[in-house]
Amino acid sequence: MEEExxxxxxxxxxxxxxxxxxxxxxxxxxAILEGLYWQGIRTPTADQIQHITGKLxxxxxxxxxxxxxxxxxHKARQRQKQKQESFAYFSxxxxxxxxxxxxxxxxxxxxxxxxxxxxxxxxxxQVEGVGLYKPQYPHVYLTGGAIKRPLPELxxxxxxxxxxxxxxxxxxxxxxxxxxxxxxxxTGIMEKTGSSLTSSSMEANCNEEEGQDEEGCEILxxxxxxxxxxx
Amino acid sequence: MEEExxxxxxxxxxxxxxxxxxxxxxxxxxAILEGLYWQGIRTPTADQIQHITGKLxxxxxxxxxxxxxxxxxHKARQRQKQKQESFAYFSxxxxxxxxxxxxxxxxxxxxxxxxxxxxxxxxxxQVEGVGLYKPQYPHVYLTGGAIKRPLPELxxxxxxxxxxxxxxxxxxxxxxxxxxxxxxxxTGIMEKTGSSLTSSSMEANCNEEEGQDEEGCEILxxxxxxxxxxx
DNA sequence: GCAAATTAATGATTTATTCAAG
DNA sequence: CTTGAATAAATCATTAATTTGC
Numbered sequence: 001m002e003e004e005x006x007x008x009x010x011x012x013x014x015x016x017x018x019x020x021x022x023x024x025x026x027x028x029x030x031a032i033l034e035g036l037y038w039q040g041i042r043t044p045t046a047d048q049i050q051h052i053t054g055k056l057x058x059x060x061x062x063x064x065x066x067x068x069x070x071x072x073x074h075k076a077r078q079r080q081k082q083k084q085e086s087f088a089y090f091s092x093x094x095x096x097x098x099x100x101x102x103x104x105x106x107x108x109x110x111x112x113x114x115x116x117x118x119x120x121x122x123x124x125x126q127v128e129g130v131g132l133y134k135p136q137y138p139h140v141y142l143t144g145g146a147i148k149r150p151l152p153e154l155x156x157x158x159x160x161x162x163x164x165x166x167x168x169x170x171x172x173x174x175x176x177x178x179x180x181x182x183x184x185x186x187t188g189i190m191e192k193t194g195s196s197l198t199s200s201s202m203e204a205n206c207n208e209e210e211g212q213d214e215e216g217c218e219i220l221x222x223x224x225x226x227x228x229x230x231x
Numbered sequence: 232m233e234e235e236x237x238x239x240x241x242x243x244x245x246x247x248x249x250x251x252x253x254x255x256x257x258x259x260x261x262a263i264l265e266g267l268y269w270q271g272i273r274t275p276t277a278d279q280i281q282h283i284t285g286k287l288x289x290x291x292x293x294x295x296x297x298x299x300x301x302x303x304x305h306k307a308r309q310r311q312k313q314k315q316e317s318f319a320y321f322s323x324x325x326x327x328x329x330x331x332x333x334x335x336x337x338x339x340x341x342x343x344x345x346x347x348x349x350x351x352x353x354x355x356x357q358v359e360g361v362g363l364y365k366p367q368y369p370h371v372y373l374t375g376g377a378i379k380r381p382l383p384e385l386x387x388x389x390x391x392x393x394x395x396x397x398x399x400x401x402x403x404x405x406x407x408x409x410x411x412x413x414x415x416x417x418t419g420i421m422e423k424t425g426s427s428l429t430s431s432s433m434e435a436n437c438n439e440e441e442g443q444d445e446e447g448c449e450i451l452x453x454x455x456x457x458x459x460x461x462x
Numbered sequence: 463g464c465a466a467a468t469t470a471a472t473g474a475t476t477t478a479t480t481c482a483a484g
Numbered sequence: 485c486t487t488g489a490a491t492a493a494a495t496c497a498t499t500a501a502t503t504t505g506c
Contacts, residue, residue: 022473022498069474253483253488300488
């Protein structure tokens with residue numbers, strides 16, 4: 001009973017049920033995620049995660065948390081990879097040598113006019129609406145916001161229960177279909193205890209950690225993450 | 232629109248709406264939470280959080296994430312406090328001195344027969360069902376499980392949308408009213424993509440970090456955290 | 463060519479750190 | 485100054501690659 005190896009599909013394009021204990025992304029999913037990453041998405045908001053998840057689901061089972069984790073891990077590992085590459089570069093440089101070609105340019109840079117210029121250029125099924133997220137970089141601020149932290153990112157635990165990119169009842173206010181770059185609403189959403197909790201001041205900003213790692217400016221929508229209480 | 236400050240209540244015992252941006256626990260809530268902590272609860276499961284939240288709501292508005300964060304922070308801060316106290320103790324000890332009374336005994340120790348012997352002994356309204364959680368320590372293992380980690384703690388993002396300690400539709404299987412110390416079901420819950428994802432091997436175990444900090448063995452229920460998609 | 467053994471990637475959790483409200 | 489909230493770093497664990505022996 002060590003390990004059972006059911007006929008594991010070639011790990012690609014098969015939305016069938018994978019009895020695996022952890023998400024196993026398909027090629028397409030990875031491609032799309034990387035594409036988004038290269039476009040500048042680093043810490044997608046709850047809405048974005050919803051969007052992405054819904055789209056990626058077409059290429060295999062996936063949950064919101066998978067997307068969330070993916071970005072978290074990818075960001076962290078890109079950072080550390082770059083860090084050590086940078087170190088290797090300077091190390092090599094110091095060990096006296098004619099300066100080799102400049103250090104690997106920080107990958108997470110878009111600024112492409114608007115259309116993606118992904119380096120992977122894989123023939124990924126271009127999902128519309130997910131294919132090109134607006135780069136978010138232009139440091140969008142809320143008109144008249146106090147602005148402090150980059151993004152309260154409360155989304156970790158909240159996300160609407162709408163699951164796919166369905167028509168989406170825009171009962172709230174933001175179109176959300178194109179890409180809401182602004183907070184849908186500063187109101188509390190998670191509880192209905194009658195209290196209008198969850199502050200009302202939420203803005204976006206850009207923080208730069210400790211290097212060149214540009215954190216995409218994002219806004220937080222506040223949503224019931226990974227909702228879908230399928231009782 | 233810097234910040235709107237509607238009449239903020241005296242932050243105590245008033246279940247009324249607190250327009251504050253962050254949760255402001257009432258005395259009772261704190262007392263109960265500490266009581267639970269002293270009983271051994273460190274990283275409550277989603278169900279426990281539900282329970283606790285539901286009960287604490289009687290003493291003021293509160294959300295699941297507040298409980299979650301509270302335990303997280305409290306655990307961390309108790310640990311660091313103890314760490315520095317321990318350091319101070321040994322420091323004092325090394326600076327030659329007759330060994331003073333033994334270092335502060337690690338608070339997170341219950342093993343009280345079953346009833347709480349809390350040192351705070353505050354006249355806290357003993358909520359039944361929440362007042363005395365089973366200490367969880369007895370290292371419960373799943374019957375016939377592979378056992379690996381203490382608790383996948385997936386609960387961070389999942390939690391049923393049932394909000395209070397309502398009768399709770401035991402549609403699942405575990406009574407849950409007493410305290411389910413066993414996984415309700417190893418199946419995937421968050422997604423309904425038709426795939427039977429989220430493995431089927433989840434067990435509990437106890438890990439001991441780096442000291443005496445006993446992590447309560449817990450099982451993961453898998454739930455839509457902070458659900459409540461009040462569209 | 464296949465399958466057990468090893469290694470490398472990377473998904474998932476936990477812990478530490480930081481920020482800011484009260 | 486306390487502490488709720490949020491994020492990033494570190495860690496763990498599982499899966500896929502890859503290697504090795506038959």
